[in-house]
Amino acid sequence: MRSGTDVRTLGVVGTGAIGVSWVVLGLEHGLGVVAWDPAGGAEERLREQVAVRLGDGPADGLRFADGLEEVAAHADLVLESGPERLDVKREIFAALDAAAPPDVLLTSSSSGLMPSTFQDACTRHPERVLVAHPFNPPHLVPLVEVVGGSATSPEAVDAALETLHHLGKRPIHIRREVPGHVANRLQAALWREAYHLVDQGIVSVADIDTAIADGPGLRWSLLGPFATQHLSGGPGGLGHVLEHLGPPMVDWWDDLGHPELTGDLIEKLVDGVDEELDGTSAEDLVARRDQALRRLLEIKTDLGLG
Template sequence: MRSGDSVRTLGVVGTGAIGVSWVVLGLQHGLDVVAWDPADGAEERLRAQVPEGGLRFADGLEEVGAAADLVLESGPERLDVKREIFAALDEAAPADVLLTSSSSGLMPSTFQDACAHHPERVLVAHPFNPPHLVPLVEVVGGAATKPEAIEAALDTLRHLGKRPIHIRREVPGHVANRLQAALWREAYHLVDQGIVSVADIDTAIADGPGLRWSLLGPFATQHLSGGPGGLGHVLEHLGPPMVEWWDDLGHPELTAGLVEKLVDGVDEEFDGTSAEDLVARRDQALRRLLEIKTDLGLG
């Protein structure tokens, strides 16, 4: 499988928010990028966001597959669409070219069998938005994926400055999204029950545990909170009450009423703040945070 510095041309299928960010990442690392998206005006929108050289907009999927050393697919989160895309890419791409999907929750076994030639090189490489800044990528193989494909994906992503993790068994939503979903479930429940506001939930995480989690993960953070006894001390003394909290966690239904309450809460929290401006400041802060983590050996 082509990997690491043998990847010279990056293929990007789908040029929405994730696809554009993949394009930026490739160009930042000096790769040629060939991209394709069937939507009307997609090329114009992409070039307006990425006015750099080294970018070619293809006429179709087959051109991307034939030209790329690595393909990153970021199309709609629909299984029927994924199967069509990967069947076409598999037809066009050389056998040693990895075909990866950015799917946030679909399992690769559900679409790699649409590839008649080389399903063994198909896997999920799920990034976090925006991929050109956030280091995490979840690598998930399917039933037909060969270990060599997994290793090639991990190697290439590290070469591109990412922090990939290998998800060893397929589960819906992979890992990070499942962790997020667990938090969101309780957050929605607390808002639904009138216990706290949407804005205060955001404050509770952004100005509380989220600060520590952005530096060290939940296990490492919990270990440090245990003093000399570490995680063992924490689980011995705080484990039993934590189990009681688990039993008390909510199971909200995403009703129209709850959706309205959540949306209204976010609107109130933003209070006219420009989302575009907030995204720009968030990305600036992400860059600074990543620099600090690197300088301190935490990244």
């Protein structure tokens, strides 16, 4: 299975937000990239977005393919970022499997679909199919969740982990398939309570964002929830926290909400975000976010926290 330094060309299928970022990651690491998206005007949009993200960086290693088969035939690793629809995934992976050499990993960026639900569409080599779920934007955020399906070989998982490490990522191996993988399930748990608190009129959308971005989110970005909780226990660490604060936390669990995503709640959330951003353009916010991410990652590396 091709991995690590053997991967010289990335194949990117789907050039939306995630696909563009995969392309940028490959180019920043000096790799060739062959990309494809069936949407009209996709190549022009891709090159515009790559230029914005790379600035003066080299983009001459990017080639836009005529179809899936061309991507599969020329890539050492395929990163699929198409629509989050099972029927589309099955169609894409069947075509990739038919065209790609047998030692080329076929990975999906799916945020929640389990690989076993689409790898059986690959009749030649289902063992090289897995999920490599990044976090947006993948060229900056280090996390990638690697999830094998029922037919995925250990060699394919190892090759994915090695290659992602080589590309500067911090992959984690999800050892059992669950819908939403791990990080999205953690986010969903927080979102559920956030939606409930807004729905009940306890707090505003803007205040929820402040509560996380200027509170625990700052600490979680450095150490994560378990290490952060351990430090809050003083000399006794996590054991002290769980012994003394665990019972009240269980009471909080029992009181957490179970909101329904009704039209009224959706309207509250959307209106709340609009009010919070107050006309700030998404493009401006993304640019400043990405700049801050780069600085934060540099600080974490300098301090041995990344």
